Amino acid sequence: MRVEMSVRGRIRAGDPEAFRQLFDDHARSVYNHGFRLTGDWSVAEDVVSLTFLEAWRLRDRVDVGGEAGALRPWLLGIATNVARNVRRATRRYAGALARLPPPEVVPDFAEEVAGRLRDRERLARVRTALAALRQPEREVLALCVWSGLDYAEAAAALGVPVGTVRSRLSRARTKLHKLVGAGRLDPPRGVVAPPGENTEPPGGRGQVSVDRTIAVRFAQENAR
Known part of the structure; x- marks a missing residue:
């Protein structure tokens, strides 16, 4: 009798349908995590x-013997490394632009739209909060507080001991609470959260605005 492979086994074997399902299940969490780490x-x-x-x-x-739910920490760990690389590339690009002559200022009339202004204000609060933290603290805060990973899952995602995750998260929360208490920071909901609170934005039936075709292209080509 044929034994059906697990989702993890199919992903490891390069099954494009399993990889497409992986994208559908976790793209939103990866997107949210990427935004929290980059602010863009x-x-x-x-x-x-x-x-x-x-x-x-x-x-x-991918460990075929592991639990299916552990794929999310695995993906968020990859996303954390990707965000680091993207941030480094962005800094290099910004440095290159800074050495160029300043461009002519063009008014952005879209900023007059109230909805966009609200988005910019929320983004500014997120950036202010995260700017107060060191990169390792930002990453742990994003994984544990916003993405809802427990200490062990966050440790696996980052490749560090559980104790390191605990200490980084504690330092991050202490810094943010001090800033809030001093009136220097007014963070959005979830930046300073009680321990254990899961502030992952609610999922919806709509997919984030990323074309999953890019993510599964290699899988489809290899399956031909």
């Missing part, structure tokens, strides 16, 4: 695409 909507979309391309490249490292 469009860069977060790049993080999603690059994360799933990298996941396809690293598919042979």
Whole structure:
């Protein structure tokens, strides 16, 4: 009798349908995590695409004997590394632009739209909060507080001991609470959260605005 392979086994074997399902199940979490680490909507979309391309490249490292739910920490770990690389590339690009003559200022009339202004204000609060933290603290805060991973899952995603995750998260929360208490920070909901609170934005039936075709292209080509 034929024994059906698990989802993890199919992903490891390069099954494009299993990889497409992986994208559908976790793209939103990867997108949210990418945005929290980069503070930029469009860069977060790049993080999603690059994360799933990298996941396809690293598919042979998936443990077929593990639990299906552990694929999310695995993906968020990849996304964390991708976000680091993207941020470094962005800094290099910004440095190159800074050496160029300043461009002519063109008014952005879209900023007059109330909805966009509200988005910019929320984004500014997120950036203010995250700017107060070191990169390792930002990453742990994003994984544990916003993405809802427990200490063990976050440790696996980052490749560090559980104790390191606990200490980084504690330092991050202490810093943010001090800033809030001093009136220097007014963070959005979830930046300073009680321990254990899951502030992952609610999922919806709609998919984030990233073309999953990019993420599964290699899988489809290899299946031909």
